[in-house]
Amino acid sequence: MNSEFIIAVHSLVLLAHRPDGMASSEEIASNVCTNPVRVRKVMSCLRKNGFVDTREGSGGGYRLIREPGDMTLADVYRALAAGSLAPSWCSGDPNADCLVGSNMGEVMNAVFCGADQQLETYFQSITIGQMLSRLTAKARA
């Protein structure tokens, strides 16, 4: 799994937690524990996918433009981590003179596609708003 997914989710939850729904890349980076450049790269992708709005220039930053309760982790997953389940490595060789070796790559691929969908279904059941609720629940405990 891509760790950009984690950064994206964390950032969105942080924005949802802010009263005005805004934060700069530096603020986010400090909260996430990474560097601003990485955050900007991820946020840039979130902007292209309609999660946030960007304001460049002084006093700028990112602003959440979707309802926390309407954004699911599946939306985020699709935006920047879909298909990341299968390893880059692939077994077998299509030109092999063996039933198993020659077709395993394709069959394994189908298995991972299914797994990816399964994951997406699971992520669909968790919203950014719920993540925030879980955090506050932890904090109260």
Added chain:
Amino acid sequence: MNSEFIIAVHSLVLLAHRPDGMASSEEIASNVCTNPVRVRKVMSCLRKNGFVDTREGSGGGYRLIREPGDMTLADVYRALAAGSLAPSWCSGDPNADCLVGSNMGEVMNAVFCGADQQLETYFQSITIGQMLSRLTAKARA
């Protein structure tokens, strides 16, 4: 995802395809397209988990000792890739003075645990025998 999982599944399917259920690490490696040492490492783990039997010495190799129809990908996943979903990287800092930053690591972890279980459930529905069937189906097509 761990690519050893792929090697393990491929190897088990290959063994299941052999009339006598046997193959050496070199034969398997050549079919999988990797090196024998890597195969031996994976098979060593499969042996410890009761999937195969090992015969050292001349004419030796690995032999399947479970029914292909009874082994699911979930069994293999548990044996050598469980928990591999979450990235090594973890966001936030437990000591942060922020509701979000301080608890995100734990909450995210819970999310990935759930995802892992979801995956396992999916893999439970696919047996090594079915994988072999899919391969023969592809070959006939």
Added chain:
DNA sequence: CCAACTGTAACAGATATTATTACAGTAACC
């Protein structure tokens, strides 16, 4: 104009993955 931002690219450093080499141990077979 200046200060505080985002957007990117290019590079460096760290970590993880895969392959290779080496060698001890074991079993069949002559």
Added chain:
DNA sequence: GGTTACTGTAATAATATCTGTTACAGTTGG
């Protein structure tokens, strides 16, 4: 008993991926 063909495992090297850093152009508010 020696030779051959295997497994088991450690150590190392090569490669790829991931993460952090630096640099700088573009944008906007004051």
